[in-house]
Amino acid sequence: MRRNEVEELLLAVRDGRVGVDDAVDMLSDLPFSDLGMAMLDTHRELRQGMPEAVYAEGKTIEQVLEITERLVATTTGPVLVTRATDETGSALVARFPNAVHHRDAGLVVVRSEPRDGVGGLVAVLAAGTSDLPVADEAAFTAAALGLKIERFNDVGVAGLHRLLAVREQLAAADVIVVVAGMEGALASLVGGITPAPVIAVPTSVGYGSSFEGLAALLAMLNSCAAGVAVMNIDNGFGAAMFALRLFQSR
Amino acid sequence: MRRNEVEELLLAVRDGRVGVDDAVDMLSDLPFSDLGMAMLDTHRELRQGMPEAVYAEGKTIEQVLEITERLVATTTGPVLVTRATDETGSALVARFPNAVHHRDAGLVVVRSEPRDGVGGLVAVLAAGTSDLPVADEAAFTAAALGLKIERFNDVGVAGLHRLLAVREQLAAADVIVVVAGMEGALASLVGGITPAPVIAVPTSVGYGSSFEGLAALLAMLNSCAAGVAVMNIDNGFGAAMFALRLFQSR
Amino acid sequence: MRRNEVEELLLAVRDGRVGVDDAVDMLSDLPFSDLGMAMLDTHRELRQGMPEAVYAEGKTIEQVLEITERLVATTTGPVLVTRATDETGSALVARFPNAVHHRDAGLVVVRSEPRDGVGGLVAVLAAGTSDLPVADEAAFTAAALGLKIERFNDVGVAGLHRLLAVREQLAAADVIVVVAGMEGALASLVGGITPAPVIAVPTSVGYGSSFEGLAALLAMLNSCAAGVAVMNIDNGFGAAMFALRLFQSR
Amino acid sequence: MRRNEVEELLLAVRDGRVGVDDAVDMLSDLPFSDLGMAMLDTHRELRQGMPEAVYAEGKTIEQVLEITERLVATTTGPVLVTRATDETGSALVARFPNAVHHRDAGLVVVRSEPRDGVGGLVAVLAAGTSDLPVADEAAFTAAALGLKIERFNDVGVAGLHRLLAVREQLAAADVIVVVAGMEGALASLVGGITPAPVIAVPTSVGYGSSFEGLAALLAMLNSCAAGVAVMNIDNGFGAAMFALRLFQSR
Amino acid sequence: MRRNEVEELLLAVRDGRVGVDDAVDMLSDLPFSDLGMAMLDTHRELRQGMPEAVYAEGKTIEQVLEITERLVATTTGPVLVTRATDETGSALVARFPNAVHHRDAGLVVVRSEPRDGVGGLVAVLAAGTSDLPVADEAAFTAAALGLKIERFNDVGVAGLHRLLAVREQLAAADVIVVVAGMEGALASLVGGITPAPVIAVPTSVGYGSSFEGLAALLAMLNSCAAGVAVMNIDNGFGAAMFALRLFQSR
Amino acid sequence: MRRNEVEELLLAVRDGRVGVDDAVDMLSDLPFSDLGMAMLDTHRELRQGMPEAVYAEGKTIEQVLEITERLVATTTGPVLVTRATDETGSALVARFPNAVHHRDAGLVVVRSEPRDGVGGLVAVLAAGTSDLPVADEAAFTAAALGLKIERFNDVGVAGLHRLLAVREQLAAADVIVVVAGMEGALASLVGGITPAPVIAVPTSVGYGSSFEGLAALLAMLNSCAAGVAVMNIDNGFGAAMFALRLFQSR
Amino acid sequence: MRRNEVEELLLAVRDGRVGVDDAVDMLSDLPFSDLGMAMLDTHRELRQGMPEAVYAEGKTIEQVLEITERLVATTTGPVLVTRATDETGSALVARFPNAVHHRDAGLVVVRSEPRDGVGGLVAVLAAGTSDLPVADEAAFTAAALGLKIERFNDVGVAGLHRLLAVREQLAAADVIVVVAGMEGALASLVGGITPAPVIAVPTSVGYGSSFEGLAALLAMLNSCAAGVAVMNIDNGFGAAMFALRLFQSR
């Protein structure tokens, strides 16, 4: 409710067109419900194209289905389900025949965004084949959001020449998502040879003192290449969402 | 701004006692700035007797003085400064002659609450003499908030008879703050012999594998006496604030 | 053995009705067995309405059944079994037909307290749907203890308007239990907008660097909203017990 | 060696001005030494406006001065020194009279970028006054890089209304840097109410179980607001550099 | 090479039956090969009654059987297998009909020591029923070594009277093994009320921030009751072995 | 109050020498205050020769002096002050001229036990010269308690022959205290070659990933030599106290 | 592109057979594509005898098969698959009949190196039988690389004589791989009695506070025997590869 609407309401009160009681009702819950509305509005506005995402871990299949159905019915943008088990994924596909189930990534794209690459180019790098599920989550999420994707697999630091071979392609990216487990050094390396923003996603790939991704996480946080930002371990989804924010704020 | 105030305003508009423009001004920024006001109001209302506290760590003496002066000038309830160095404490006492500086506790009570013990009785237990600074922070903060305090020092588990000797006194307390370092077992013990809510405050007292209070913290979180809640390490101030909340919500 | 009982015994000794040897026998083990009795008495007394709870983890079904049967037979208040597997839960329901099995929460209410809401109102907030099992444990335990419960689900910080929308309802609560995983920020937020005591329960919901709830636990312990107390990770039961202590000490 | 240089060399070969052997020598070590040159070129090119930064920790004052002098002499863009002690800062100011020493932030801006705000607007939020040194590092670095800065101090979650009051201003920012210690909840909150990319910087502000910033770090990594990226603890410099990358890649 | 063998060799040298050179050769590598023998001897001597124990974790059933058979064949004292799965245990019982399989404790006593209680009395306390498997491992191991055992179950700190009720019995013990999970406070308590050596065994019982026994371990290491020594988490076997050492060194 | 005292009191009641009221008064608070007395008695009794020890860390010099004076005045056995700074130590020596200040160990022996070696022999091993302060704390404490001590310095695993050279002397010890930092392997080695109980004391000697003694602590807890018990990091005092318990329980 | 190719190209330019523009095109991307070639060359050259290894964890069986097939087809040296499940191993053996599947070690040697022991002698020690899978990975990998292997099992510190008995054999080794879990002390011991380089491999063998190999890892990193280098937990493969590097650099 903007100023001129309030003004008109008050004029109507003054002129007797609206009764005081009705006007009070219209104004009474302003501080909170209007805030709620306003925020919802803003939210909705800022969410043009932002996915509604359901975090499936710790939820029953029934809960996931119910929440997803509500989102599909009440929103118009992309709808994704993350961290889905195979069973949850199958149930979603059975319910939403157009849904795409990326099994390795635990990702179900129930509804995706049609616009193609408005936002610029997101390069998604995976250090090794074992990092692919997380890179998939990042790439398929970004694609579902309408972003343009280019992927580079198996470009880890142990084979430096493979990375250098794609260096010019990386230079063309607007944002670079680096997915790596073990020692996570790829993020530093990419940060050192490209001027684009680097979003580093540590993975839980590794064993022993990788401590489920802690080694890669700490390495990426301590990158000596300035300007590398880090997501949670295995959080490919978050990297894609961050990329979306970048393009939306342009 | 409550419903009846809005009603009166609208009636005044209808009756021509208040112009539309003025009324709009009074209502216009409701969604946000009024929210702020409303929240501030609510805050102030709910804060009757709640301390304004300045966390001095990481602030310059100048910053602490400036913030404190503003609080003293714009509020009426208690004003405390926590984690104050000796220098900061001295500067505050120089500026506010009525301030009381609890040096060991790093606490400066700039203005305290006059009401005496309305809220019931807070028992503050310290397991050992080395835990006294944290127990002091809890007790002097609570006293500054107008709570009634009873203190029990050196009642750690190594001397069980000392604790049992005060068992009936503990039974009379409305809330019990247990301050203990090392293995922090006192919280479990007190939780097992009293029906009152127990607020456990681990301290950084200890060495080696106490890891600056981690041992006591973990022990208290894992208390087998059900219904023991835990504060941050060395956070006597928080325990007193929690006690205040308890009495305020009665 | 209370004072008047001792008095009567001594009178009987004086009057020759009881021999000295017999009297000595009756008194001789006072320091310990009477202490035991006294403590049991006190315990029983203070436990009016306090649940007898069986922690099922690490116990065989047979052990759980046996302990539960003994508790049901020898006590009169609520009897609960926590951390029960589905199998243990089913075995309990088979043995105690009135028992209610909250499967997701791993909680079996074998016998509950009839009094309804004497103790005031406990608000139980869950940040997300995945936090529901722990919130359930808190709420169903509290209900079994005879406390009045109001629940607020899916009010996490990512959707601030949902939390603000229930702000006045929260203001009416006597104690607020905040259940949240991931970054656990909801506890700070609630602590900042309500004057009631906040009991924060971190959950193991999350992945990667949530480290099974450590992230939420640390966040809650470090809340900048003063007066937030913390329970162990996933310990909804403990939060309910703490609430019971609050009302019992009034 | 640029294309036209190669061209000229080949023309000289064709025209007989340079013998084949000499030309081969000039080209022979291309793969490495020229790579070095090429990379330096590329680097320099992509670094237009990127700061040369000296990490002063662990270096002697002499080393810092020598490296800084070399950078000032051989580059044309901004030159900064981070993590400088007061002594190092004074020595730099003595040597470079135009240098600006931000003492609390441990930052010395030896040479800054003249262009004003080409890159869009960077909002820098500090949760509390104690977080200011890190927020300063972020803001003064960004300013030195030629970015436009708007600062919001003391907008932590304990005073939600202060944050909501600046909500519209935040909506205008192209990128938001959130600096917070303790439980670090501000990042989640800001992520939930704005569509811009959020760069979260945990600080070591706090005590006890904050474990020198670990609590805030983990909280930010686990933010339930999707699309929040995280820097190392106290790394305001990195956040500014990441912002620079964002604008450079547009 | 035993003394009498050396003697015979020297007699042969004296009598000229063996040349000096040959004798020197036979003795020359004494420092090592004889050391091996000597140490084995010493070992065997000091091991009178010490169990040969096979740590089954990480070994195949075949490996466990083979090692056990060898031990049974070549030694005369007790033979135990620890950390045995149910399958391994069954295989051992099938092979050694006299073996006793303590399933919950994962312990198989293949051959035990007949002497009854020579060494004095070992009190084994378990804080809760969930700690029984570890207490079993300690008690059954000690019994297999010929030690006299007295057990006290469910004497944790939440029910202080139960512990105090057995206080005199504890005073009669020569060594006290305290088995406790969660916050592990029982060790401190027992250490405070008895003069006997206390061997504390933390268990992995608990959840959330017990971190698989870390909380109890740290608590026990930091016991404020002086003279409490600690074993590894869940290491009941080690506690029994330590007790054996105590009695052997008398 | 022992049985015969109760008997005499009852006889006096029977004979009319003591009134019932007075007798009730004398008996009335038995369950608690007498418990206290009883425990004190027991304590005192069991403490024959046990040191009263003051943990000086976190206490002011005044507090340490006051507590020490009280202990000296009210007890007859040894009195020690641990973790004393040089200043505290000097103050104690000034106040108690007979006190001995072991500066490196931070130990002040205010009063020691005269009996020499009743309890058997305690071997105290230090892996390296840097471990001497902790070994000193153990040895000087044990000596002050009247135990017989034999010390072995610089017998760490890097020089195996030095350890083996004293192997027979170790065999004569009743209990062996192994003090070692870095990787703490000495405890396993000693446990493997001697039948006596081994008390392992990790020290904070080391750097980098020794993490202030954590490496040695974990190593000792995981010793593959069965029957090695562990004290807190740098806790030489506790090891001596444990030894005292061993001899007292014989 | 080798020197003679460049030479020919330049001759062609000089002789007018190739135009300058075409020649520039052929040379223009030299810095990168040639770098790639050069590095591949170098790599190939340096890799004579170095295994191509596939890390199977986190990869599907199909991915492993496909990658392995490519490696077998395009390389000539050894090909290994590490961290293979039983299923993956069986699939590889089905596809490559000559492959050898070391089931316990999770290692499949698809193609091995024929040369026998050119590189000198690698001694592989396992502290206990439970450490054998990791020792197997080291030994079978080294053998597949053509190194000469000698194995020593069950030589942990609890049985010192077993280690000393093989001391001379160890002295003959060129490099010693020490595989040990629990407290990992064997590495220090071996380092103390041999002059050869010691590569320590901690294993995840142990329980409780071994924390999946952390105890052994820290112990080995802190070895007081100077010159012991450490691999990741359970990384027997890495130890063998390090040994290969040693011999290759001779």
Next chain:
Amino acid sequence: MRRNEVEELLLAVRDGRVGVDDAVDMLSDLPFSDLGMAMLDTHRELRQGMPEAVYAEGKTIEQVLEITERLVATTTGPVLVTRATDETGSALVARFPNAVHHRDAGLVVVRSEPRDGVGGLVAVLAAGTSDLPVADEAAFTAAALGLKIERFNDVGVAGLHRLLAVREQLAAADVIVVVAGMEGALASLVGGITPAPVIAVPTSVGYGSSFEGLAALLAMLNSCAAGVAVMNIDNGFGAAMFALRLFQSR
């Protein structure tokens, strides 16, 4: 007891100069006292050229001087003092005028090895200037041991071209010591482009979540370049010692 001594003894037996019993006595304790001698011999032999090193941390200046003097007097090879404070270093130089004090590295070379580079070439890389003290410790130690050294400073991953520029020089090294803090990625990179054995030394350079070198340590342990071995944090000395072992075992 050497061979000739045994020979003489046997001759004396043969000749009847020594009785069999006496000879047996003289030989009986051979396994141990002679072992000590033997081991010392072996030790001395294998230690030709190995440094005697004094770890100064935790030792008084007097202790360091005394130990050093003894070493200088009783050995002939290199003598070093590590982790020396400036004071300790000065005291050593005052006592041993030929000693060289590397102040930043905390290293004092009291006596060094004259042979120059017999062992091959050790390349010592430092990622950044702040890592120089640790690289110095490695390089100056190696030089003192008579190894040939080549150093490469400031070749961290943020400036990849600097590393690639020295790639051929690295290929000539027999062993490569990589010293790096922060994310420690340099070790992986070097491991990927060279065939020589790589010894990685993490440094405590960094801040925030570098956790005093933990980030670099974990990264190096998890290197995806196979065959990288790791030393303790800041342990340059150990790396040099490992290099010495490599050359000694050739």
